[in-house]
Amino acid sequence: MPKYMLIMRGTDESNAAMMASIEEGIARTRLFIEEMMKAGVLLGAEGLDDPGKGVVVDFGGETPVVTDGPYGETKELFGGFFLLDVASKEEAVEWAKRVPAVRGSKIEVRRVPGEDEVPQDDGAFVKEGASRESIGRV
Amino acid sequence: MGPADVEAVWRIESARIVAVLTRFTGDFGLAEDAAQEAVAEALVSWPLAAPADPAGWLMTTARRRAIDAIRRRAALRDRYALLADDSAVDQEIDPDKIDDDVLALMFVSCHPVLSREARVALTLRVVGGLSSEEIARAFLVPVPTVQARITRAKKTIAAAGVPFELPAPAERRERLGGVLSVLYVIFTEGSTATSGDRLLRPDLAYEAIRLARTLAALQPDEPEVHGLLALCELTTARFPARTGPDGAPVLLEDQDRRRWDFSAIRRGLAALAKASTRGLGPYGLQAAIAAAHASAPSVEATDWDRIVVLYEALGRVAPSPVVELNRAVAVAMASGPAQALAIVDELIALDRLPGSHLVPTVRGELLARLGRRPEARAELELAARLCANQRERSVLLRKAAALG
Numbered sequence: 001m002p003k004y005m006l007i008m009r010g011t012d013e014s015n016a017a018m019m020a021s022i023e024e025g026i027a028r029t030r031l032f033i034e035e036m037m038k039a040g041v042l043l044g045a046e047g048l049d050d051p052g053k054g055v056v057v058d059f060g061g062e063t064p065v066v067t068d069g070p071y072g073e074t075k076e077l078f079g080g081f082f083l084l085d086v087a088s089k090e091e092a093v094e095w096a097k098r099v100p101a102v103r104g105s106k107i108e109v110r111r112v113p114g115e116d117e118v119p120q121d122d123g124a125f126v127k128e129g130a131s132r133e134s135i136g137r138v
Numbered sequence: 139m140g141p142a143d144v145e146a147v148w149r150i151e152s153a154r155i156v157a158v159l160t161r162f163t164g165d166f167g168l169a170e171d172a173a174q175e176a177v178a179e180a181l182v183s184w185p186l187a188a189p190a191d192p193a194g195w196l197m198t199t200a201r202r203r204a205i206d207a208i209r210r211r212a213a214l215r216d217r218y219a220l221l222a223d224d225s226a227v228d229q230e231i232d233p234d235k236i237d238d239d240v241l242a243l244m245f246v247s248c249h250p251v252l253s254r255e256a257r258v259a260l261t262l263r264v265v266g267g268l269s270s271e272e273i274a275r276a277f278l279v280p281v282p283t284v285q286a287r288i289t290r291a292k293k294t295i296a297a298a299g300v301p302f303e304l305p306a307p308a309e310r311r312e313r314l315g316g317v318l319s320v321l322y323v324i325f326t327e328g329s330t331a332t333s334g335d336r337l338l339r340p341d342l343a344y345e346a347i348r349l350a351r352t353l354a355a356l357q358p359d360e361p362e363v364h365g366l367l368a369l370c371e372l373t374t375a376r377f378p379a380r381t382g383p384d385g386a387p388v389l390l391e392d393q394d395r396r397r398w399d400f401s402a403i404r405r406g407l408a409a410l411a412k413a414s415t416r417g418l419g420p421y422g423l424q425a426a427i428a429a430a431h432a433s434a435p436s437v438e439a440t441d442w443d444r445i446v447v448l449y450e451a452l453g454r455v456a457p458s459p460v461v462e463l464n465r466a467v468a469v470a471m472a473s474g475p476a477q478a479l480a481i482v483d484e485l486i487a488l489d490r491l492p493g494s495h496l497v498p499t500v501r502g503e504l505l506a507r508l509g510r511r512p513e514a515r516a517e518l519e520l521a522a523r524l525c526a527n528q529r530e531r532s533v534l535l536r537k538a539a540a541l542g
Contacts, residue, residue, distance in 0.1 A: 001340050001341075001344055034355075037351070037355040038237065038240070038352055038355045038356060039150055039348075039352065040347070040348035040349060040350070040351030040352035040355070041348065041351075042351075043401075043405070085344075085347075085348070086146075086149075087146075087149055087344070087348075088142060088145070088146055088149075089142075090142040090143045090145065090146035091145075091146035091149055091150065093143075093146070094143070094146040094147050094150060094192075095150070114378070114399070115377075115378035115397055115398070115399040116340070116377060116378040116397075118378070118397065120382065120383045120394075120397075
């Protein structure tokens, strides 16, 4: 069964607006999370820290190059996500509309394919036999 | 907005709408009818003009339809005054009260005065927000059958005077057990379809998990709710490996464990930890057994001794011939087929599972392991005749044929 990820995308302006009334934002987000839990659809939710505190590992050259964030040209930065187990894409979109997001930000709704969608005769997958022991224990 | 968008909002809102209207009208059947009318209207009007607030639109329309229905019934005039008062309704739609209403709705839908089929249909429709068509498809029965079950259930609830309230503390635990067993029935039909040409019905299993998650959020201090949720998560985790590319069942020993859903296993183990706070009940014990499988890298490396102990405990708190049969399978793995055969033969001697294909299935496997091939073959052929699931049946026949 597929799942859906609501990916929060904020701009510098919307992030600043969010920080200006962060107490209210946290309270509203908490209520929203409770609502999704009571609907039986929430699997996970995380918010990311200030992009300025992040680093970028760039695989553009021979060896990975680590630089301080933020991330080049991207205007709308990934700021957090909700992972939902809903019955349809439409339902994911309906929940996305209800996110207490600040004006100017965006939410990207992405489908997360289920394990059952991985083709069973996928050669690459089968060759991973060595990892079996390690992932067999959770 | 298309029908799928309407259904999406309906899935999220239906339980709350029916719950609030039931509390206001005191009439569950009327509330459910009004809510159904609202969604039917939405399917017609939203594609033409999408409302700014779809959830609010549904609640308002359902409320109007309830008012219309009450107007037609002189006896309910006092309820009408209450429902027609905007401020009263707005106050009542407060999150804390809604939680109790949705919970009460679950208790009403799973009320002991209803038949098992009625409880299942009503819970999926009223709490889960599924249509009669979806329920009919899930259980492989005609749509009119589902509609008749729901109509009859509503009449029964009215006739028996079932109140719309949370059960009294003295009977709360027992009634909660009733709700859990309805969710369990829905889940098991999804995880091993009793008939038809598919082994799994993941959509139906999903509905049970969703309802169990709702119940866990509303009743966080009830260990068995978490136990059932854990059982569902851990069982569903194996779904991707349980059928082959052609839809045929794959036995636990032959499953590619890399295909198990490890996120679901982690969620299941987390739920099991919550279920373990005051000793495990029947669902928690079954979840613990599922966890033992989920944590093992192979059949050989499975802690079968622990599974035997868990089945023994389960047999004490919830005695059942199916548990005994499963215990026999675990004993066979832990101590060999001879001891297990004794357990199965005792079940047969006492005629504890008459007509079930499971008894000859297990007996056949045990006899095969003991090298008693002709007897094993006869048992597996008997099992195939008794089995209603086509997928399982063909596996049994293949095994029987392999015994020569």
